[in-house]
Amino acid sequence: MIALTLLWRFGLLSLMAVGGANVLLPELQRLVVEQGWMGASQFAELFALAQAAPGPNVLVVSLIGWHVAGVTGALLSMLGMCLPSSVLSFYVSRWWAERHGSELTRLLARALLPLTVGLVGASACLLLQAANRDAAGWALSAAVALIAWRRNWNPLWLLLLGALVGGLGWL
Structure with missing residues (x-):
């Protein structure tokens, strides 16, 4: 069933969303175009619609799910995108609070900054190519x-x- 595929795929992607859902745009676009669910320009249009709407950046996921599998797809896509990363964030934040200020947490903070900047830059390049x-x-x-x-x-x-x-x- 395609809705369960959405749940699984977005669940996996959610664990890579360091810096928010927008850093996943290149992978999201690759996924939906490769699966034949929509074209690159349609993906860019859904992203623009999600950005224009009030609310979090992750709304694009619900629009993709809705486009692919209706209301069920929208709900399962959002569940897949939000639940795994929320559970992981809860436990990592507890771990981080216990070790705040240690050499390891300072090293991780320095390592995650360029990763996030690179992912956001890749997202910008992808959207520029699809929209222009x-x-x-x-x-x-x-x-x-x-x-x-x-x-x-x-x-x-x-x-x-x-x-x-x-x-x-x-x-």
């Missing part, structure tokens, strides 16, 4: 990245700018 089909899309992405880097604007203004550009049909 022409030079105008790449130019807009570059402009937004430059503005976000150089200015301390609220990201909602950048989302509004993107909605305006899209709404006017310029992209």
